[in-house]
Amino acid sequence: MEALTIPPERTQRWYLALMAPNVKGPKYAWLDPSRLYCNQQAFKDCIEDLLQPFQNDTIDLIAGIDAMGFILGAAIANHLGKGFLTIRKEGHSCIKTNSRAYTDYTGRRKVLEMRTDVVKSGLRILMVDQWIETGGTMEAAIALIEQQGGTIAGIATICIEDSEGGKRIKEKYKCSTCIPEHLQSQFNNQYLETFKAF
Structure with a gap:
């Protein structure tokens, strides 16, 4: 499926089939x-699918995580007419910051x-x-936001895999993803049937 092709009938979550498989090996997503x-x-x-669960909720600000969360987060902020807060990787901010260490999906230790x-x-x-x-x-x-007294209004992301951390987040916060329940197992197994078209 070409990146700019729009199917005549846009079925629910049709756009998930546009996502491309890794062709560069295990050090990449x-x-x-x-x-x-x-x-x-x-x-x-x-964006509209991700925002559906929050239609009646108070949201004061959108926060996006470096780097790909900037794209989706800024688009959501623009759609809602809200401000956008960047949460950066260590060493990129020239202002006073709070920091938090974490381990990413590759097992590397990093800092936000x-x-x-x-x-x-009280800011939501x-x-x-x-x-x-x-x-x-x-x-x-989340820890950085809550450390400063902010309230997590929710979490919007294309996918939350059923990892231990993913489950903790889903249990504690209101979450929105693009993944329908019948496709979750494919995402957990990190292989989509639509990859056969590539």
């Missing part, structure tokens, strides 16, 4: 979700940083990242 962003309609439908002059007590923040595999990155970002 197992698929490329960003391919669906290349299709304007797919990107729009993805967040500016200290935006999040105030929608957390956005492209993907949650082990949950370490999202849990570190």
Whole structure:
């Protein structure tokens, strides 16, 4: 399926078939979700699906996690007419920050940083990242928000895999993903039937 092709009938979550498999080996993520962003309609439908559960909720600010969460998060912020807070990887901010160490999906130890002059007590923040595999990155970002008194209004991400961390996040926070229940096992097994078309 070409990246810019829109099917005549857009079935539920049709855009998931646009995601491309890993062709570079195990040091990379197992698929490329960003391919669906290349299709304007797919990107729009993805954002609308992610926001569906939060339609009646108060959201004051959107926070996106470095780096792919910036794309999805900024688009969601624009769609909602809200501000956008970046949560950066260590060493990229020239201002005062709080930091939190975590272990990412590759098992590497990293640090996230967040500016200290935006999040105030009671501010309701929608957390956005492209993907949650082990949950370490999202849990570190949540800790930074909560450390400054912010409230997690919810979490929006294309997929939350059924890892220990993923399950913890789903149990504790209101979450929205693009993955229908009947496809979750394919995502957990890190192989999609649609990959056969590539």
